[in-house]
Amino acid sequence: MAINDAWAVQSVAGSELAALDSSGNLDLSGTISASNVSAGGHNTETLTGNKTLTGADATFQLLDPGGAGRNVTLPAEATSAGRSFRILNRADAAEDLTVKDDAASTIVTISQNEAAWVVCDGTSWAHAGIESIALS
Numbered sequence: 001m002a003i004n005d006a007w008a009v010q011s012v013a014g015s016e017l018a019a020l021d022s023s024g025n026l027d028l029s030g031t032i033s034a035s036n037v038s039a040g041g042h043n044t045e046t047l048t049g050n051k052t053l054t055g056a057d058a059t060f061q062l063l064d065p066g067g068a069g070r071n072v073t074l075p076a077e078a079t080s081a082g083r084s085f086r087i088l089n090r091a092d093a094a095e096d097l098t099v100k101d102d103a104a105s106t107i108v109t110i111s112q113n114e115a116a117w118v119v120c121d122g123t124s125w126a127h128a129g130i131e132s133i134a135l136s
Helices: none
Strands: 007-010 016-020 026-028 039-046 058-064 070-073 084-089 097-100 106-110 114-120 125-132
Touching (some): 106 125
Parallel strands (some): 039 058
Antiparallel strands (some): 016 026, 084 114, 097 106
16 A cells, blocks of 8 residues: 555643654654553574563564473463463474463464464463464
């Protein structure tokens, strides 16, 4: 979609809060607040043991189990409503990542060259499917 016109959002008092120019640049002013915002970016890591994720961890986890099957423990549900993680198993051999909630219940097992989304509704974690991936 092309942006043909610029637009702006103004407060009742008339001050500009947001503006989008014709190049697609968005400028925001004022205070922006949010809860349960996912950390951007990605984490690429070779594990030497089990891994525990926190709410501050990157959404995309590209993990190599490092020679053995590993557990990946998700953050507590009560503090994770709306949070998601995309976990990729970058193993170079048949090594699984077993994703568990904070009560040690298995949510999903991700095999070599597979990826899964896990999402939290504030009371439980669930996986939204597993897919095969091609790593290069």
